Every structure is written in C-alpha cells, then in structure tokens.
Amino acid sequence: xxxxxxxxxxxxxxxxxxxxxxxxxxxxxxxxxxxxxxxxxxxxxxxxxxxxxxxxxxxxxxxxxxxxxxxxxxxxxxxxxxxxxxxxxxxxxxxxxxxxxxxxxxxxxxxxxxxx
Amino acid sequence: xxxxxxxxxxxxxxxxxxxxxxxxxxxxxxxxxxxxxxxxxxxxxxxxxxxxxxxxxxxxxxxxxxxxxxxxxxxxxxxxxxxxxxxxxxxxxxxxxxxxxxxxxxxxxxxxx
Numbered sequence: 047x048x049x050x051x052x053x054x055x056x057x058x059x060x061x062x063x064x065x066x067x068x069x070x071x072x073x074x075x076x077x078x079x080x081x082x083x084x085x086x087x088x089x090x091x092x093x094x095x096x097x098x099x100x101x102x103x104x105x106x107x108x109x110x111x112x113x114x115x116x117x118x119x120x121x122x123x124x125x126x127x128x129x130x131x132x133x134x135x136x137x138x139x140x141x142x143x144x145x146x147x148x149x150x151x152x153x154x155x156x157x158x159x160x161x162x
Numbered sequence: 163x164x165x166x167x168x169x170x171x172x173x174x175x176x177x178x179x180x181x182x183x184x185x186x187x188x189x190x191x192x193x194x195x196x197x198x199x200x201x202x203x204x205x206x207x208x209x210x211x212x213x214x215x216x217x218x219x220x221x222x223x224x225x226x227x228x229x230x231x232x233x234x235x236x237x238x239x240x241x242x243x244x245x246x247x248x249x250x251x252x253x254x255x256x257x258x259x260x261x262x263x264x265x266x267x268x269x270x271x272x273x274x275x
Binding site: 052055078080082087088089090091092095135139149150152153154155 | 166168195202203204205206207210220252254262263264265266267268269271
C-alpha cells in the first residue's frame with residue numbers, strides 16, 4: 047500500500063531554533079514531494095516542493111532535504127518564529143498523467159508550536 | 163482575485179439528512195478534489211475529477227457523491243449513508259490532472275448530530 051509516514055506528530059521549538067519534520071515513503075516511483083502548511087481553521091497552503099533529482103531545495107527559511115536511497119525527505123525551518131506555529135503535511139505523488147497514481151498521498155501531519 | 167471558495171464555513175445538520183457542500187474555483191483549473199480531514203488522520207481523498215463530466219472515487223468515497231457539470235464547480239453531497247460525517251472538508255484544484263501543486267479552499271466544517 048502506498049504510504050507516506052510522517053514524524054513527529056507534534057513538535058515544540060523555541061523561537062529562533064530549528065524545526066525538523068521527517069517523512070518516509072515506500073514507493074520508489076514517487077517523484078514529487080511537496081510540503082503544505084495549515085493554520086487552524088484554514089485550508090493547507092503549498093509551502094515548498096522537491097523532485098528527486100536534487101538533494102536539497104531552499105526557499106527563505108524553509109529547506110527540504112531529500113535522501114533518495116533512504117526514501118526519506120525532511121522539512122527544516124530555520125530561525126523558527128511563533129508565526130510558523132501550524133500543522134505541516136508532507137505528501138508524495140508520481141508523474142502518471144491522469145489516473146489515480148498522480149494523486150497526492152499525504153502524511154498525517156505534524157503540529158508545530160514555536161514558543162516565544 | 164483568483165482562488166477557491168467553499169461555502170458555508172460551518173454547517174450543521176441532523177443525522178439522516180443529506181447535505182451538499184459547495185466548491186467553486188476561478189483558477190481555470192482542470193482537476194478538482196475533495197478531501198476529508200479528521201484530527202490526527204491527515205487528508206484523505208474522497209473524490210476527484212480530472213475533467214468536466216468525469217469523476218473518480220478516492221480512498222473513502224462511501225457515503226459521498228459528487229458532480230462536475232461545470233469546470234468551475236465541484237459540489238460534494240454527504241449522504242445519510244455516511245456513518246461518521248462530522249469532519250472538516252477541503253476542496254482543492256490543480257491546473258492539470260495528476261494532482262501536482264494542488265491549491266486548497268478554506269474548508270467547510272460539517273457537524274452532524
């Protein structure tokens with residue numbers, strides 16, 4: 047069964063610290079790995095995404111690290127701020143045009159709290 | 163101002179009643195999706211539509227129905243057959259079939275008592 051396993055379920059970080067959220071996948075055909083950020087009562091918003099031909103992608107304070115051999119990818123939030131407090135979801139999909147295979151498979155989420 | 167709108171934000175129904183959740187997008191996206199979100203469960207796909215007049219079941223379609231008569235609209239009906247309908251429902255769209263770069267609406271919180 048296609049799965050994306052996300053950890054930890056919850057994370058508390060001090061302001062200015064580094065938040066790290068990890069995801070592991072099983073299907074080696076996955077080739078697109080996005081991260082979504084969701085604030086309470088809102089819909090998720092695409093934060094950053096990576097494809098397996100690169101090992102790292104950085105956008106501002108957010109970095110995705112990708113380890114193809116280990117089938118793992120992680121989100122690093124540098125200089126974490128209270129405004130980053132949200133639930134983060136990783137996801138994966140494969141590049142099959144149409145059909146169900148192209149749909150996103152989501153992890154179960156990590157609730158991040160950044161303490162001032 | 164492009165985006166996805168879902169209405170209403172909060173919805174209350176009595177058990178045994180069908181209820182329809184609205185989802186509209188003006189992004190000119192071909193594909194649209196409905197997800198259900200429960201605490202600690204992540205996002206689970208209910209139905210998706212890759213093109214007008216076509217839709218497919220997702221992982222948890224039982225007790226739900228959809229239609230896609232217009233490109234902009236993808237309403238979800240929660241029927242009385244859905245055994246545990248209380249949840250946060252999210253609609254999303256993507257520019258093309260395949261699910262990449264999905265954009266989500268603000269969600270509808272449905273409570274059935």
